[in-house]
Amino acid sequence: MTSPYQGYVYAYPHKTAYRPLSPRPTLRSVWASEDRSALFLYLHVPFCEMRCGFCNLFTRTGAPAEQAAAYLGALDRQARAVADGLGEATFASVAFGGGTPTYLTAAELDTACDIASRFASLGEIPFGVESSPATATADRLAVLKDRGVTRLSLGVQSFIDAEAHAAGRPQKRALVEDALSRIRAAGFATLNIDLIYGIAGQTPATWAQSLDAALAWAPEEIYLYPLYVRPLTGLGRRELPLLGDSPPVIADQRLSLYRQGRDHLLAAGYEQVSMRMFRRLGSPATPAEYSCQEDGMVGLGCGARSYTADLHYSFEYAVEIGHVRRIIDEYIAEQDFASAAVGFTLSDSERRRRHMIQSLLQAEGTDRSFYKKRFGTDPMDDFDRELAPFADAGWVSVDADAIRLTHEGLAWSDAIGPALFSPRVRALMDGYRPQ
Ligand SMILES: C[S@@+](CC[C@H](N)C(=O)[O-])C[C@H]1O[C@@H](n2cnc3c(N)ncnc32)[C@H](O)[C@@H]1O
Numbered sequence: 001m002t003s004p005y006q007g008y009v010y011a012y013p014h015k016t017a018y019r020p021l022s023p024r025p026t027l028r029s030v031w032a033s034e035d036r037s038a039l040f041l042y043l044h045v046p047f048c049e050m051r052c053g054f055c056n057l058f059t060r061t062g063a064p065a066e067q068a069a070a071y072l073g074a075l076d077r078q079a080r081a082v083a084d085g086l087g088e089a090t091f092a093s094v095a096f097g098g099g100t101p102t103y104l105t106a107a108e109l110d111t112a113c114d115i116a117s118r119f120a121s122l123g124e125i126p127f128g129v130e131s132s133p134a135t136a137t138a139d140r141l142a143v144l145k146d147r148g149v150t151r152l153s154l155g156v157q158s159f160i161d162a163e164a165h166a167a168g169r170p171q172k173r174a175l176v177e178d179a180l181s182r183i184r185a186a187g188f189a190t191l192n193i194d195l196i197y198g199i200a201g202q203t204p205a206t207w208a209q210s211l212d213a214a215l216a217w218a219p220e221e222i223y224l225y226p227l228y229v230r231p232l233t234g235l236g237r238r239e240l241p242l243l244g245d246s247p248p249v250i251a252d253q254r255l256s257l258y259r260q261g262r263d264h265l266l267a268a269g270y271e272q273v274s275m276r277m278f279r280r281l282g283s284p285a286t287p288a289e290y291s292c293q294e295d296g297m298v299g300l301g302c303g304a305r306s307y308t309a310d311l312h313y314s315f316e317y318a319v320e321i322g323h324v325r326r327i328i329d330e331y332i333a334e335q336d337f338a339s340a341a342v343g344f345t346l347s348d349s350e351r352r353r354r355h356m357i358q359s360l361l362q363a364e365g366t367d368r369s370f371y372k373k374r375f376g377t378d379p380m381d382d383f384d385r386e387l388a389p390f391a392d393a394g395w396v397s398v399d400a401d402a403i404r405l406t407h408e409g410l411a412w413s414d415a416i417g418p419a420l421f422s423p424r425v426r427a428l429m430d431g432y433r434p435q
């Protein structure tokens, strides 16, 4: 394996392995026999004020005010259908993600909270919201604080203006600092800052400057993302024809910047939770949105996934702008949300694999007795052969209690995760063609 940067596994299987479900199962049948005692509610807002050059998330820019309002109307209709399909259910945590949820106005965010509060007791459970510097305005933050938000995550990417620009996100440091000061003044329990490494022109010295600028706010969490240049993104259109999919020059820089960033944060009193996530020692543990190995996620919005034990489902997925806009328009016009449209059915072996991949990619690793309690076998009986090359490389260690990535193994998370995908998921992902 030559590059550690094969793919970010934030969920298994990836949405590109989902296919149209035919016939479409009703939500009632999908949720009927599920454990609904501690669900996770995720509300997706597919709008942003700009399209960053690196980003391939499901989102659009320049949505007119009427479209945001109409989107909330559709969310409301979907929420009613989902509540009906779920029946009695208790939620343990909630998150608004995107896109940029704070693209919505303060009043619209209040409405989004009303929708979420039909499912979950806001103010009593962890509640995370993603935001961007320009949209983290005082009025929006006041609504979010008032409605019980406990974690505010800000996409900064770089504190160096020239780097933000090079990443296709023209943003000034003064704007970022002002946003951070408003967020701290609002008083959320957890502030998270996202930074990216591997940007053109970034050096160990400028990376250290960005890390220190973030640390000056003593954020409870920091995410360090390696830059991926992907097809259909602004950077991809500019660079991929020249460099190929994973330019080795960038890969080398990313690995050394990763090590530098990790060591910098460990020395500053942070613990490593996963390759990307660092938590200040003594900070409250927040449920990591994408790492949850458990089942039971209820998604609202056209980019949100929902998970039951054996079915993951969503709407269509897209990155290309015309396609994203069509899916949003169709979602807004949709009147019937009572069934699941696109998805992936997990067999028993896929469920084991999902648990293995998602737990292994956390620093805590895979708890052997928990796995055994869940699936009836020891994880080494199921994955011994597939993990052997990683153990030989010194990336995986196994003891009586857990299977863990080593310090070096964590650096190779984005290679180890994809290598554990099943042949079926790999074939579906390879065969994915945007409509
Ligand atoms: C939903 S955004 C965060 C909130 C908000 N939209 C913003 O950008 O300020 C999620 C994060 O994923 C990271 N990200 C997205 N695409 C990436 C890529 N291609 N390479 C590296 N990091 C990426 C960025 O750090 C970004 O802040």
Ligand code: SF4
Pocket: 047, 048, 049, 050, 051, 052, 055, 056, 057, 059, 098, 099, 100, 132, 155
């Ligand atoms: S990084 Fe954030 S603001 Fe930029 S396009 Fe992606 S979701 Fe939108």
